[in-house]
Amino acid sequence: MIAFSALARAAYCPRQQYYADRDGDDGQPPPTVRKRQSLAFRYPELRAADDATLAAEPVDRPPAAYRAALDRLASREDWTELVDPAAREVRLTGRECRGVAHKILPGNEGDPPTPSFVSPGQPPDRGVWHPQRVRAVAMAKALAWERERAVPSALIEYPAHGVVRRVDLTTRNKAAYRRTIRTVRGMDGPPPRIDDDAKCAACDYREACGVRSRSLRSLLGL
Numbered sequence: 001m002i003a004f005s006a007l008a009r010a011a012y013c014p015r016q017q018y019y020a021d022r023d024g025d026d027g028q029p030p031p032t033v034r035k036r037q038s039l040a041f042r043y044p045e046l047r048a049a050d051d052a053t054l055a056a057e058p059v060d061r062p063p064a065a066y067r068a069a070l071d072r073l074a075s076r077e078d079w080t081e082l083v084d085p086a087a088r089e090v091r092l093t094g095r096e097c098r099g100v101a102h103k104i105l106p107g108n109e110g111d112p113p114t115p116s117f118v119s120p121g122q123p124p125d126r127g128v129w130h131p132q133r134v135r136a137v138a139m140a141k142a143l144a145w146e147r148e149r150a151v152p153s154a155l156i157e158y159p160a161h162g163v164v165r166r167v168d169l170t171t172r173n174k175a176a177y178r179r180t181i182r183t184v185r186g187m188d189g190p191p192p193r194i195d196d197d198a199k200c201a202a203c204d205y206r207e208a209c210g211v212r213s214r215s216l217r218s219l220l221g222l
Contacts, residue, residue, distance in 0.1 A: 002184050004099025004117075004135050004142075011134040011180045018187055019205040029120070032058075036120035039159035040102065043070055043083050060122065060160045069162025078114070081105035082157075082164065086113065094142030096181060101139050105155070113147065115139040116155035116164075123158040128165045130176070132156045136167035137177040 010017035029037070036058045039046065046054065047070040054063040061069060073079060086106035092099060092115070101115035117135055128136070136154035144151040153168045167173060203209075 001093070002097045002138075002181065004097055004138050007097055007138050007177075007180055007184060008131040008135040010184045011131040011176070013203075014183050014187065015209045016203060016205055017184065019209065021187075033120045036160050037102065037118040040116075040118040040157045041088070043073060043159070046070060047074065058160060059162075061162065066162055073162055073164060076164070078105055081107075081114075082116075085116070090115075092139065092142035092146060094138070094145040097138040097142055099135075099138070099142070101143065101154075102157070103155075104143070112149060112151050113143060114151070114153055114155055115143045116157055118157045118159060120160065121158065123156075123161055123163045123165060128156045128167055133167050133173050134177050134180050137169055137173050140167075140169055141177070 006017055006021065009020055039057065039059065046057065046059075047067060049057075049063075049067075051063040054066055059066050073082070076082070082103070082105065085103035087104040088102065090101045090104050092101055102118040103116040105114040105116065107113050115136075117132065117139060119132060123129075127133075136156060140151040140154040151169075153166050155164055155166055157164045
């Protein structure tokens with residue numbers, strides 16, 4: 001059974017995941033990351049907070065801009081479910097993958113539930129980062145397996161920026177998930193080095209693999 005965190009790492013850099021697995025890295029975030037993730041459970045409180053209060057929080061926007069971002073979140077159809085999810089910190093076990101969904105949104109009037117992963121990092125200009133797309137598909141598939149019903153999408157939340165993005169289980173996204181599953185299952189030694197010097201300058205395993213590029217942990221603020 002592949003962990004969501006391992007799948008996301010492998011989607012970013014298979015060699016990094018190989019070394020993390022070898023060294024027993026279970027993907028558990030440090031307290032600083034958990035503090036940033038906890039913002040996702042305080043949206044109404046933070047939306048009403050004054051400048052001094054927000055300045056003391058681990059948010060990555062000026063107070064006025066952050067409140068404006070939360071105002072935009074409040075206009076979403078799923079705002080009520082975002083701030084009051086059906087369940088929190090849910091351990092999911094699917095047919096192939098397992099891990100934690102930080103929230104399960106119940107859906108309205110018979111709509112399917114939606115799992116959410118809370119990222120401590122910065123969102124891209126559009127969509128979500130590739131490893132997070134793969135994680136989102138894994139979450140949705142695991143929830144679908146447990147509930148025995150289709151779950152067509154998942155959410156990635158970036159609470160330090162007041163941004164929430166939806167990932168649909170499109171053909172392209174499911175194909176990326178399947179490729180990553182095959183990569184992880186096929187590892188019986190160090191995968192080939194990636195040829196991308198711009199990615200992992202802060203990678204914990206750069207000396208072992210010889211690739212100077214940013215790690216997934218660094219990219220996501222972990």
